[in-house]
Amino acid sequence: MLEIISGTAVKKLDTDFIAEKGITSHRLMENAAQAFCDWFESNYHRNDKVGIFCGPGNNGGDGLAIGRLLWRKGYDVIVFLLGEEGKVSADCRLNRELLPDKLPAISMSADDIAHMEFDLDVVIDAILGVGVNRPLGGDFLGMITKLNALTHVSRVAVDIPTGVPSDECLEGDAFKADITVSFQYPKFSLMFPEHAGYVGILHVVSIGIGNKFMRQFSQNKFYLQLKDVVSRHLNFSRFAHKGDFGRVLLVGGSYGSIGAIRMCAEASLRTGSGLAACLVPTCGVQVLQVGLPEVQVISSNSDRSLSLAYPKEGLDRYDAAGIGPGMGTTADAKEFLLDFIKTFKGPKVLDADAINILAQDKEMQEYLGEEDVLTPHVKEFERLVGGCQNHKQRLAKAREYSRQYGCVLVLKGAHTCISFPDGTQYFNSSGNKHMATGGAGDVLTGMITSFLGQGYGVKNAVLCGVYQHGLAGEIASEDKRRGTIASDIIKAIPKSYLALDVD
Numbered sequence: 001m002l003e004i005i006s007g008t009a010v011k012k013l014d015t016d017f018i019a020e021k022g023i024t025s026h027r028l029m030e031n032a033a034q035a036f037c038d039w040f041e042s043n044y045h046r047n048d049k050v051g052i053f054c055g056p057g058n059n060g061g062d063g064l065a066i067g068r069l070l071w072r073k074g075y076d077v078i079v080f081l082l083g084e085e086g087k088v089s090a091d092c093r094l095n096r097e098l099l100p101d102k103l104p105a106i107s108m109s110a111d112d113i114a115h116m117e118f119d120l121d122v123v124i125d126a127i128l129g130v131g132v133n134r135p136l137g138g139d140f141l142g143m144i145t146k147l148n149a150l151t152h153v154s155r156v157a158v159d160i161p162t163g164v165p166s167d168e169c170l171e172g173d174a175f176k177a178d179i180t181v182s183f184q185y186p187k188f189s190l191m192f193p194e195h196a197g198y199v200g201i202l203h204v205v206s207i208g209i210g211n212k213f214m215r216q217f218s219q220n221k222f223y224l225q226l227k228d229v230v231s232r233h234l235n236f237s238r239f240a241h242k243g244d245f246g247r248v249l250l251v252g253g254s255y256g257s258i259g260a261i262r263m264c265a266e267a268s269l270r271t272g273s274g275l276a277a278c279l280v281p282t283c284g285v286q287v288l289q290v291g292l293p294e295v296q297v298i299s300s301n302s303d304r305s306l307s308l309a310y311p312k313e314g315l316d317r318y319d320a321a322g323i324g325p326g327m328g329t330t331a332d333a334k335e336f337l338l339d340f341i342k343t344f345k346g347p348k349v350l351d352a353d354a355i356n357i358l359a360q361d362k363e364m365q366e367y368l369g370e371e372d373v374l375t376p377h378v379k380e381f382e383r384l385v386g387g388c389q390n391h392k393q394r395l396a397k398a399r400e401y402s403r404q405y406g407c408v409l410v411l412k413g414a415h416t417c418i419s420f421p422d423g424t425q426y427f428n429s430s431g432n433k434h435m436a437t438g439g440a441g442d443v444l445t446g447m448i449t450s451f452l453g454q455g456y457g458v459k460n461a462v463l464c465g466v467y468q469h470g471l472a473g474e475i476a477s478e479d480k481r482r483g484t485i486a487s488d489i490i491k492a493i494p495k496s497y498l499a500l501d502v503d
């Protein structure tokens with residue numbers, strides 16, 4: 001699995017790798033440039049006018065090597081050189097010398113930056129990479145302000161957008177990329193929602209530094225990709241019966257919010273549960289029986305909200321439970337939740353209003369165990385732990401919460417972060433903005449609960465659930481874009497199994 005290491009470790013990573021492999025730093029830079037160009041070629045036409053803006057450090061060196069390689073491939077390239085002569089790094093200088101004579105290269109003075117007009121289709125930002133150590137000012141700020149204002153261009157950042165620090169939140173301004181192509185591993189800060197407008201779509205390309213090598217720099221942060229989940233799936237035999245695929249109980253709903261628990265249950269079934277039952281207030285019974293004939297429906301014996309009157313016998317039939325979607329936070333629902341989490345002994349996922357109730361009634365957190373999973377979005381999370389200054393602090397608090405309560409914490413968002421009690425954190429790579437639609441979280445709860453019920457064990461259930469949920473979202477939105485709704489994500493779950501090649 002891909003490690004996410006600190007940007008400040010890159011220099012050491014670089015030197016150690018070069019020493020171990022007996023290659024030059026120039027060779028590694030060439031690998032990086034080649035990896036970028038391979039990606040670039042499959043996305044841009046040869047007649048696109050490409051401007052590459054190269055700073056004085058190794059990020060600039062990458063840009064120069066990229067310029068040379070693209071020019072050789074027949075692209076219409078122009079290179080712009082920035083930065084003080086005295087600061088040009090050795091590999092950057094070597095790549096300046098290797099520029100073909102016929103490739104246009106312009107040294108940008110402060111005056112040029114202020115007045116030059118650009119006629120480009122693609123802007124490649126190789127001004128600064130992970131070496132940025134202070135907010136941008138002067139010429140570099142002038143340059144990125146100008147590049148950010150260009151219209152009708154595609155903006156691509158090399159490794160990280162210029163100005164964005166690799167491990168911290170941005171202060172000031174930075175290059176606003178449509179696409180960021182990051183080398184070897186995504187930089188930590190590319191996971192922060194604060195940087196969404198700067199990073200754009202993230203691609204990670206390998207430059208040949210193996211995972212084994214990266215591990216010595218491990219910070220217990222990982223980037224979760226398709227190849228990491230396939231082998232985590234269980235195989236079921238030709239003779240499997242519905243009990244083998246697990247019985248799950250989905251608990252929630254209240255008057256006006258029965259749809260949430262319905263979506264949750266349907267997602268469990270589509271993920272493969274052998275049997276799904278819903279425990280809902282009486283007002284939801286008929287709705288569910290008619291709307292989703294595959295589920296069994298249990299009434300809580302209370303009309304509009306779950307309450308203590310629910311039937312307690314037979315709960316041990318269920319292999320896992322998902323609790324919270326549409327549940328509400330009435331006094332009845334609170335009493336219910338406390339009783340339910342004391343009574344139900346199996347693994348469980350707590351979502352939505354179950355988390356909101358935990359946040360109000362903190363003692364309940366003591367009942368959380370190592371097989372339990374909390375799936376808050378950012379607001380729900382802050383109700384639990386208090387306000388956070390930025391996402392970096394939020395991620396630190398998520399790690400701490402999981403350690404303290406011994407449960408798994410899934411902090412949902414564009415790069416959902418899964419924290420385990422041992423301190424490891426996994427950042428999801430799948431999914432897209434079209435999943436930002438009401439009910440998408442209920443679908444996730446149903447999917448994780450289903451894997452828990454299928455006997456995946458909590459770690460594999462959560463990693464498989466989070467990744468596959470994003471994958472189903474990508475598939476659902478392929479032909480629907482912003483017209484995607486949560487039910488479409490459920491319908492795409494079967495196809496996500498095809499994409500994973502899981503039986």
Ligand SMILES: NC(=O)C1=CN([C@@H]2O[C@H](COP(=O)(O)OP(=O)(O)OC[C@H]3O[C@@H](n4cnc5c(N)ncnc54)[C@H](OP(=O)(O)O)[C@@H]3O)[C@@H](O)[C@H]2O)[C@@H](O)CC1
Nearest residue numbers: 014029032057058059128129130131132133134135136159
């Ligand atoms: N192992 C890998 O993964 C590989 C990494 N590779 C590449 O190397 C990149 C890192 O290169 P790097 O370390 O040379 O740093 P880089 O970002 O070019 O900047 C350094 C320069 O910026 C300056 N400076 C800093 N802040 C500033 C500011 N605000 N405003 C103005 N100036 C500022 C600083 O000078 P200072 O003023 O601090 O003395 C210095 O001159 C990495 O992102 C990737 O692209 C690949 O080649 C292959 C292998």
Ligand SMILES: Nc1ncnc2c1ncn2[C@@H]1O[C@H](COP(=O)(O)OP(=O)(O)O)[C@@H](O)[C@H]1O
Nearest residue numbers: 377412413414431432433436438439440441442
């Ligand atoms: N921009 C995005 N990129 C990837 N996934 C997203 C994005 N926006 C939302 N999601 C996913 O959609 C789900 C939304 O969940 P949530 O906020 O709980 O919605 P709801 O409460 O309406 O069910 C989460 O799993 C989240 O990770």
Ligand SMILES: [K+]
Nearest residue numbers: 125128160162
């Ligand atoms: K850059």
